[in-house]
Amino acid sequence: MEYIKEAFDTNWIAPLGKNVDEFEKEFAVKVGSKSAAALSSGTAAIHLALKAAGVEKNDIVFCQSLTFSATANPIIYQNAIPVFIDSDYTTWNMCPNALEEAFEKYPEVKAVIVVHLYGLSADMDQIMEICRKHNVVVIEDAAESLGTYYKGQHTGTFGDYGIFSFNGNKIITTSGGGMLVSKNEERIAKARFWATQSRDQARHYQHSELGFNYRMSNIVAGIGRGQLKILDERVAKKKYIFDFYQRGLGNLEDVEFMPKNELDEPNYWLSSMTVMGKVRPSDIFSALEAENIESRPVWKPMHLQPYFEKYTFVGEGVSEKLFENGVCLPSDTKMTDTDLKRVVETIKELWNK
Secondary structure (H helix, E strand, O other): OOHHHHHHHHOOOOOOOOOHHHHHHHHHHHHHHEEEEEEEOOOHHHHHHHHHHOOOOOOOEEEEEEOOHHHHHHHHHHOOEEEOEEOOOOOOOOOOOOOOHHHHHHHOOOOOEEEEEEHHOOOOOHHHHHHHHHHOOOEEEEEOOOOOOOOOOOOOOOOOOEEEOOEOEEEEEEEOOOEEEEEOHHHHHHHHHHHHOOOOOOOOOOOOOOEEEOEOOHHHHHHHHHHHHHHHHHHHHHHHHHHHHHHHHOOOOEEEOOOOOEEEOOOOOOOOEEEOOOOOOHHHHHHHHHOOOEEEEEOHHHHHHOOOOOOOEEOOHHHHHOOOHHHEEEOOOOHHHHHHHHHHHHHHHHHOO
16 A cells, blocks of 8 residues: 555556566566566566567467466467467476477477466476477466475576466456566566557657557556565465365365475465366365355366367377366465365265265
């Protein structure tokens, strides 16, 4: 509220101002990146990352299939061609073996978009080794993984570009908004230029390139600055929620929680599990809904979506199995132990029938 009040008091109610500048600096420091551009959404950040990577009409872009459509849509904005890559069970994210297979089929690929789903890190060592071998630009969709570390390094900082989202459902929110980060300060400066309608340095309005209205407002950035201060508290609460569910439900027959390993420090943004027995995800959704508790399936893979089904998919159907058997549990940081017990007891009842 202090940052927002300052914006009003100084009359900076615009997509520029102190909050925007400081949010970019503070965010870059938090994740360990050289530079950052505050934008209107995570989707806008992916779009500008693809543009900065030189992706153009008919270029091929590898994209993780198990994700939200915002990861894939900007590929179409650039009139490029997505090729969807399967996940593995170890990370729920891009499968290095499927990625290698895709490179064999499409060696001319221009960029790779890897996702850190639900705050779980992809296997960045293998993925970066493969991508560097093929000299391709890597874009990390870290929209769900702010506060997640892989081998002590923040997700979103391994590739050439990293993107983050501050949508209302994310671990911190500005009500809407996103951030593009990169070690390449020149490319970030160019992204800021594109995001402000590509206005040339001239007294009059002059535009030599196609521009976009993608800059974050000074008000929204003020919210982000305040939220960034409590990110670590949010991560701790998300972990508490995940551990609570795992203790309460992890011993049920045919239940497995999203993977954890020694390389990954997740932010546990959304506690998720798979059920592979007689109790199906639909049973859990219905039981919780009867108690006025919301739950959801795991993301439906992009290669199964009506709009994207015409594009190539490389893999063995792991993402499809995760979708068929996955359950995303209520994970809001405002949840109390009473709320969590209610969710656990409602689900356990299904195994007692």
